[in-house]
Amino acid sequence: MDNIKSIVLVREGSAERAFVLKDQPCPAPSAGQVLIAVEAFGLNFADIMARKGLYRDRPPLPTVLGYDVVGRISAIGSGVTRLKPGQRVTAMTRFGGYSQYAVTQEPAAAVIPEDMDAGVALALTTQYCTAWYAAEECVRLQPGEQVLVHAAAGGVGTALVQMALRRGAIVYGTAGSEQKLQALKTAGVHHPIAYRERDWDQQIRKRCGDRGLDVVWDSVGGTTFRKSLALLGAGGRIVAYGASSLSDASNSFQRSLRGLAFGLYHPVRFLMPSQALIGVNMLRIGDERPEVLERCLREVVACTAAGDLRPHVGGYFDAKDIAKAHTFLESRKSSGKVAVHWT
Secondary structure, eight states, rough: OOOEEEEEOOSSOOOOHHHHEEEEEOOOOTTTTEEEEEEEEEEEEHHHHHHHTOTTTTTSSSBOOOOOOEEHHHHTTOOOSSSOOOEEEEOOOOSSOOEEEEEGGGGGGGEEEETSSSSHHHHHHHHHHHHHHHIIIOOOOOOOOOOEEETOOOOOOOOHHHHHHHTTEEEEEEESHHHHHHHHHHHHHHEEEEEESTTHHEEEHHHHHHEEEEEEEEEEOOOHHHHHHHHHHEEEEEEEEEOOOGGGGGHHHHHHHHHHTTTTOTTHHHHHTTTTTOOOOOHHHHHHHHHHHHHHHHHHHHHHHHHHHOOOEEEHHHEGGGHHHHHHHTTOOOOSSEEEEOO
């Protein structure tokens, strides 16, 4: 096959200077892999962290980012039994998604309906799979439990809200603008909270009472994590799946300070109140527990096709406008999934 177009991260820093569109050889699927002709790829906040050099798992430069794609199976490697060429799929990629063709392991791809919107399909991989694992596998929600979702209008946050409401939980959700707070009300969040207010944690404490929260999902980290942990009641669980607060730091010293703001904890801190701290990194789950990723992806695709989950797409961009797409996501003005199309 001829060379393909890829968006290559060549330097760290601003989105306007970080990327170059290059011709590269088309990848070939190895054993257990599939090759996908990419219709569109998605952005995740991990892309922002990787662009700034803050994501530990990112390959050295130059490299191609991208954790989720939608398109058609173009070729399959030996040992692939579930998928076949021509099928339309959504898939999680271990980097390499910002390309016209991408490879991934078979368990990381799932067949989708022909009429499913590309942005909706992209939301199901990294974001909805992360939410499903964090809500359905790490935490077993019970009706009436009180839960807090940080960045509840974002991609994973939107999914977590839907999953918590589906289980009959009472949902608190934080957001940073009045528009997003209104969106949370529309989505069914019982208690939208403006996180820019310094006493947001005290507002939650007054509403949830002495029992405290049962579950917190935190993608922010820093002091937000520490305040959230203090809101947990006996038997509470806090699930950390990101640290977006680090992306706002302008230098390594500031990042170190914000990292320390998480706090240092001895196991007894969790043992005595019977609490749990759970970390989630879906790239590692995909690497080492592919059957878990396959199960999560299968569930979110089925629930979306049935109408039980409703992914929201916050923006569509053309591949040539990758810098604009990154800037839009980084501005925190987006809600739901940001999708980038090849034309």
